[in-house]
Amino acid sequence: MNDAAERYVKLVLAMGEHDSDYVDAFYGPAAWREEVRATRPTLRFIHAAALVLREELESLAMPADPLESLRLIYLRRQTDALIVRAEMIEGRRLRFDDESQALYDAVAPTHEEDYFRRLNAEIESAVPGTGPLTDRVEEFRGQFVIPREKLDAVFGAAIAICRARTMEHMPLPPGETFTVEYVNGKSWSGYNWYHGGFHSLIQVNTDLPIFIDRAIDLACHEGYPGHHVYNSLLEKTLFRDRGWVEASVYALFSPQSLIAEGSANYGIDVAFPAGERVEMEEKHLFPVAGLDPSRAGHYYRVHELISRTGYAGNEAARRYLDGQISAGDAAEWLTTYALMAPERALQRVKFIEQYRSYVINYNLGKDLVRGFVEARTQGDSQRRWNVFADLLASPRLPSGLVSS
Numbered sequence: 001m002n003d004a005a006e007r008y009v010k011l012v013l014a015m016g017e018h019d020s021d022y023v024d025a026f027y028g029p030a031a032w033r034e035e036v037r038a039t040r041p042t043l044r045f046i047h048a049a050a051l052v053l054r055e056e057l058e059s060l061a062m063p064a065d066p067l068e069s070l071r072l073i074y075l076r077r078q079t080d081a082l083i084v085r086a087e088m089i090e091g092r093r094l095r096f097d098d099e100s101q102a103l104y105d106a107v108a109p110t111h112e113e114d115y116f117r118r119l120n121a122e123i124e125s126a127v128p129g130t131g132p133l134t135d136r137v138e139e140f141r142g143q144f145v146i147p148r149e150k151l152d153a154v155f156g157a158a159i160a161i162c163r164a165r166t167m168e169h170m171p172l173p174p175g176e177t178f179t180v181e182y183v184n185g186k187s188w189s190g191y192n193w194y195h196g197g198f199h200s201l202i203q204v205n206t207d208l209p210i211f212i213d214r215a216i217d218l219a220c221h222e223g224y225p226g227h228h229v230y231n232s233l234l235e236k237t238l239f240r241d242r243g244w245v246e247a248s249v250y251a252l253f254s255p256q257s258l259i260a261e262g263s264a265n266y267g268i269d270v271a272f273p274a275g276e277r278v279e280m281e282e283k284h285l286f287p288v289a290g291l292d293p294s295r296a297g298h299y300y301r302v303h304e305l306i307s308r309t310g311y312a313g314n315e316a317a318r319r320y321l322d323g324q325i326s327a328g329d330a331a332e333w334l335t336t337y338a339l340m341a342p343e344r345a346l347q348r349v350k351f352i353e354q355y356r357s358y359v360i361n362y363n364l365g366k367d368l369v370r371g372f373v374e375a376r377t378q379g380d381s382q383r384r385w386n387v388f389a390d391l392l393a394s395p396r397l398p399s400g401l402v403s404s
């Protein structure tokens with residue numbers, strides 16, 4: 001399997017020469033990347049080689065060892081996604097659900113407008129004011145913006161808290177570290193770039209005002225126990241300890257991303273179950289941001305309700321990418337049902353155009369990871385950490401979260 005894995009890694013790297021978003025992280029042998037840069041295989045070559053690799057992976061006998069068998073199933077499925085992505089760069093267009101199935105091994109449920117109207121009705125009663133709900137939500141949230149000059153202090157505090165909490169429950173590779181950088185002009189609001197050697201660079205986009213909930217969101221999602229920990233554990237347990245080279249590369253448009261985004265989002269609930277988040281924010285983050293701690297409870301009640309509108313974003317993307325609605329309609333849908341201010345909705349439409357059906361990885365990913373972990377923990381908090389840590393350090397697929 002090692003030989004097949006090496007070819008998989010080189011194909012992913014070769015894809016990166018045609019699709020600048022494709023290789024999200026690589027910390028394997030530098031010579032492999034140099035080789036790919038020097039020879040620069042064509043898409044047609046990559047596609048043909050991937051089909052051959054896929055056939056060979058199919059012919060390998062399923063190993064008896066559970067982790068080894070996950071590895072083989074993972075390599076097969078990741079290669080399937082690479083084949084489809086290569087076809088997409090050459091112009092193939094799939095319907096939204098077919099694309100998400102092909103690339104991320106999952107399909108988001110469909111909801112009609114009525115579903116989102118009912119959610120809005122619930123949110124109505126929690127947000128003060130009488131005007132259109134989106135305006136009221138924006139005005140309410142506007143009272144909880146982290147002032148620009150306090151961003152660094154608030155993020156620093158949030159990261160320290162998330163890191164300490166994660167280390168209490170799961171061992172992290174020694175010397176792991178990450179740096180934060182502030183950027184502009186991106187379609188995303190935060191991004192973790194894993195550099196290998198247990199180091200990440202986290203970029204925070206400051207184009208739009210940053211609400212207080214984003215502090216823990218970013219610190220957990222991008223950092224602890226999210227992307228930074230996920231990548232560090234893959235590097236430590238699979239790449240370094242076992243020598244599995246496929247763990248040294250992260251293909252963005254692949255099933256791995258649903259596990260990555262889903263675990264990063266669910267990681268917030270792992271680190272701060274139930275009321276613990278509000279308590280921590282009151283004590284540690286609201287004061288650093290200069291916000292009134294007594295309002296944290298109300299803010300997070302509203303925040304929790306609004307987070308249920310996550311599937312509205314999938315719906316906007318599905319309808320827009322399937323050609324049923326225009327970009328303007330998609331932005332309006334996000335404004336109405338995901339309760340985003342117009343400028344946030346426009347940023348999100350740009351994200352949808354760049355990353356397409358990737359959007360399902362956040363909310364559906366979170367639900368699938370939560371389902372997998374909670375079915376195995378019976379509400380026990382340390383068990384939740386253990387199952388979560390095992391998931392982060394294994395090559396599990398989205399379909400494997402549901403079926404196993």
Ligand SMILES: [Zn+2]
Pocket residue numbers: 221227260261264
């Ligand atoms: Zn993410």
